[in-house]
Amino acid sequence: xxxxYMPADLEDLALFLRGLPGNEAVYLVGLGSxxxxxxxxxxxTVVFTHRALREAAVVxxxxxxEIRAAAGVACPKLARMAAVNAxxxxxxxxxxxxxxxxxxxxxxxCYGGETWNLVQSVRTIDRAGVLRDRTPGHYxxxxxxxxRRCREFPCVPGEDGRGGRExxxxxxxxxxxxxxxxxxxxTIQSLLARRIASQPLGQPNAGSVFRNPPGDHAARxxxxxxxxxxxxxxxxxxxxxxxxxxxxxxATAADIEALIALAQQTVCSRFGxxxxxxVRVIGEAA
Ligand SMILES: Cc1cc2nc3c(=O)[nH]c(=O)nc-3n(C[C@H](O)[C@H](O)[C@H](O)COP(=O)(O)OP(=O)(O)OC[C@H]3O[C@@H](n4cnc5c(N)ncnc54)[C@H](O)[C@@H]3O)c2cc1C
Numbered sequence: 001x002x003x004x005y006m007p008a009d010l011e012d013l014a015l016f017l018r019g020l021p022g023n024e025a026v027y028l029v030g031l032g033s034x035x036x037x038x039x040x041x042x043x044x045t046v047v048f049t050h051r052a053l054r055e056a057a058v059v060x061x062x063x064x065x066e067i068r069a070a071a072g073v074a075c076p077k078l079a080r081m082a083a084v085n086a087x088x089x090x091x092x093x094x095x096x097x098x099x100x101x102x103x104x105x106x107x108x109x110c111y112g113g114e115t116w117n118l119v120q121s122v123r124t125i126d127r128a129g130v131l132r133d134r135t136p137g138h139y140x141x142x143x144x145x146x147x148r149r150c151r152e153f154p155c156v157p158g159e160d161g162r163g164g165r166e167x168x169x170x171x172x173x174x175x176x177x178x179x180x181x182x183x184x185x186x187t188i189q190s191l192l193a194r195r196i197a198s199q200p201l202g203q204p205n206a207g208s209v210f211r212n213p214p215g216d217h218a219a220r221x222x223x224x225x226x227x228x229x230x231x232x233x234x235x236x237x238x239x240x241x242x243x244x245x246x247x248x249x250x251a252t253a254a255d256i257e258a259l260i261a262l263a264q265q266t267v268c269s270r271f272g273x274x275x276x277x278x279v280r281v282i283g284e285a286a
């Protein structure tokens with residue numbers, strides 16, 4: 001079965017998951033900002049959380065406060081909510097063009113901030129529609145990586161979400177310290193200005209293609225390998241930021257995958273460093 005599904009709310013999502021055939025692959029998508037879908041499409045039921053799981057509330061206390069948000073809420077909205085309520089530490093989310101669910105799955109971060117540094121608890125749903133509250137201790141959290149701990153999740157799905165005992169994020173409680181509203185807004189403005197100056201935001205892309213290797217930057221290595229601006233079909237290694245691949249018009253996923261492989265091979269043969277993908281590649285070749 002292949003279908004796209006946007007739940008009306010959490011109860012609707014639980015009912016939907018419960019009703020799916022046991023062997024049906026399910027893939028959750030937030031805003032798709034970290035995804036490359038191969039040209040043959042994805043043979044799965046795709047659940048879109050954005051515009052569906054959208055509730056968000058702020059509760060403040062003497063020390064700071066919490067944002068309780070559903071997985072479909074956009075990260076920039078969370079950054080604004082925190083700033084408006086004089087809560088500090090979520091400013092970096094302003095520059096991440098995805099949902100809270102995607103940020104939890106990726107441990108999205110930038111400019112020194114990381115999603116899971118803020119997480120007090122997450123709420124998950126499984127295929128039977130069962131909801132669970134989990135804490136960061138249930139996961140091994142790393143740089144752009146969130147791995148379920150084996151004792152809690154005996155069988156872990158692969159990158160494409162298949163196999164294993166699946167659970168998806170439906171919301172989280174983020175803990176933030178008391179801050180200063182004007183200062184947070186100024187930080188957000190300056191982070192966004194840095195992004196506009198350094199990233200090819202006017203062209204379709206999926207963000208950083210590779211994780212930065214320890215002590216170095218993927219962009220520096222790709223540029224030093226002479227690949228900045230290199231094209232295959234309609235795809236190009238961005239002339240503005242070498243860790244971005246942009247669609248200059250008519251690019252296929254195969255063009256982009258070929259550029260990814262070329263960057264990995266060239267950087268490895270020139271510098272002996274294996275670049276690891278950050279962007280998730282899913283689906284089947286055409
Ligand atoms: C211009 C640009 C700039 C970017 N800058 C940054 C940056 O600075 N830092 C950074 O970390 N990333 C960055 N990204 C990448 C991307 O925005 C983040 O990875 C983001 O967290 C993805 O969120 P999403 O909702 O779009 O997730 P998607 O791309 O839709 O999904 C990403 C992964 O998360 C999984 N997922 C999504 N929702 C859920 C859920 N509810 N439960 C379980 N799994 C789920 C998906 O199955 C998929 O495997 C950038 C992307 C772009 C295009």
